[in-house]
Amino acid sequence: MSVIIDDTCIMCDACLQNCPVNAIVDDMHNPTGESRYYVQPEKCIECVGVFDDPQCAAICPSIGCITWDMPYTKAYEEHYMQSDRYAIGTSRSGKLLSPSHREKKYREDIPPEARGVGKEVQEEPEALEAG
Numbered sequence: 001m002s003v004i005i006d007d008t009c010i011m012c013d014a015c016l017q018n019c020p021v022n023a024i025v026d027d028m029h030n031p032t033g034e035s036r037y038y039v040q041p042e043k044c045i046e047c048v049g050v051f052d053d054p055q056c057a058a059i060c061p062s063i064g065c066i067t068w069d070m071p072y073t074k075a076y077e078e079h080y081m082q083s084d085r086y087a088i089g090t091s092r093s094g095k096l097l098s099p100s101h102r103e104k105k106y107r108e109d110i111p112p113e114a115r116g117v118g119k120e121v122q123e124e125p126e127a128l129e130a131g
Contacts, residue, residue, distance in 0.1 A: 002046040008065040015056035031087030042097035048105035057121035071106035
């Protein structure tokens with residue numbers, strides 16, 4: 001996972017419908033039990049190689065509810081495996097789909113210091129113009 005949907009999500013289904021790898025599940029299927037949409041870290045590819053930007057954030061009407069998370073790679077395995085924020089799935093053969101088992105593509109132009117700290121994937125148009 002390289003994006004997180006936070007609790008400001010209005011559950012409009014826009015991201016769910018636009019994720020090219022079906023990495024997003026609705027609040028009824030959130031494996032953590034929280035009442036919000038959830039991005040499955042073992043599936044999210046940040047739309048690398050598919051779109052210029054993550055489509056979940058591009059379509060989201062709740063600007064700021066989708067933020068960057070750490071890359072789903074071996075280097076950040078502890079981040080994903082030691083937190084109750086994530087419910088890492090298993091393969092059909094029963095293997096845990098940890099980052100070391102199946103690393104995912106990520107946007108290398110987003111530095112680690114901008115990840116996992118609530119940095120918005122999508123910014124307000126005014127913030128982009130001023131920046």
